[in-house]
Amino acid sequence: MSVIAPVDVHDDTALKAWYAVEAASMAFDRPYASHRTFEALANSVRTPHDHGRRVLLAAKEQGETIGIAELDLPEEERSHVVELGIHVLPVHRWRGVGTELWRAADDVRRTSGRTLTTAEVTIPPKSSLAFARALGFKSVRREDHLAADLPLPHKPFKVLGYELLMWEDRTPEELLAQFVGLRNQMGKEMPGKTEQDMVAHTADRIRSAEKSTARSYDRITAAAREILTGELVGYSVIFLAHGSDEAIQDDTFVKSAHRGHKLGLALKVATLAAVQRDHPERTSIHTWTDPSNDVMQRINRQFGFRKIELMHEVQRTDRW
Structure with missing residues (x-):
């Protein structure tokens, strides 16, 4: 034993x-x-x-x-x-x-x-999900784990009526309040999001996360701003672990009222271009997407992403 x-x-x-x-x-x-x-x-x-x-x-x-x-x-x-x-x-x-x-x-x-235990298990291997179920866990959300080899040929492009803003690591102070709002909106609209996943982002929390993340990762963010109103309407983030040859594509989100203009694609292309220009040592990029998110799945296919795993978020509830 x-x-x-x-x-x-x-x-x-x-x-x-x-x-x-x-x-x-x-x-x-x-x-x-x-x-x-x-x-x-x-x-x-x-x-x-x-x-x-x-x-x-x-x-x-x-x-x-x-x-x-x-x-x-x-x-x-x-x-x-x-x-x-x-x-x-x-x-x-x-x-x-x-x-x-x-x-x-x-x-x-x-x-x-x-009272609530959560975990992420992947297929393959099938035994990981079977083990979780044997312990009383239930699958509550799925995401496809996708990967693509770098470099990719996509070039940045403009979207009429919008401008793209770029920054590394720390969110500019003048954009922080709007960025907090975007992060919270993303949490509400994310496909497959469970109630237990909901976290209210604040300026203090984002600053704290930026500080802790910077110890191990570089972060590249692109945000879309509507020129007429000055409103931030979307963003995309890539993380680059220190000492690694991978890039991690994290959130990409566009407010519902501004979809249909290829902003999501433009944001992902902008962050990817920054990675390939400033971090040529990166040889692959990974991302996770809900199987039901047809728009993002289509965008990822345009980039050449391929499915390599299926991730299940599993949960078990224990009452006192």
Whole structure:
């Protein structure tokens, strides 16, 4: 039987052993997966966060780390939630290690007074979703994981009546209030969004996220502004992990009243052009899109994205 205990995140040897299990597990099951860097992990667990805390668990046998769990415990309006991830080395699977880690993680959930556990599982492998369902989780949302090789041939273009604004990392102060509004509107309109996912963005929260993200990632943002009114009506964001050759296409959103003008395409092209101009070392780009989001799926196909995985967000509710 494994011994499961919290990881001292300031112990380099212990944290690297934890990270090695995550990397080996993902590489075995998901050859095209986008994996965070060790720097990103270390920064996320070693730096105090304004809006929650993170707990790492390790399962060991004879001193070897063979399985891991990660628990993200947000605060404020999501203080009832635990976000969970579990990985086991391939050679140690099907021996109950994952279930032991789940029980240890659930003990943390109970002692922290939380009632909802969420996780993301991918297909392939099919066993990940089966494992979650066996523990009482239900799938509540799906997203296609898409990827494309860089460089891509698309060139920036203008959209009549709009201008595109670009910035890196910190949102310009004069645009912050409108950008907060865009982020909140995106949350309301995102296909497949669950009630538990809803987080009210504020200027302070965005500034805090920018500060913490900048330790491990460069961020490139494009925003569309209507020339007549000066209103921000859409945005697109790409993250670039330090020390990686990948780009991560995050949100792309256009307000409903301004759709039909190819603004979403223009925003994605603008951020992509900045990546290819300023970060030529990036060789691939990843994004996640709801299968029912026909417009964004069509745009992604235009870019040459291909589907490599299906991600399920799963949830389990426990009542006191």
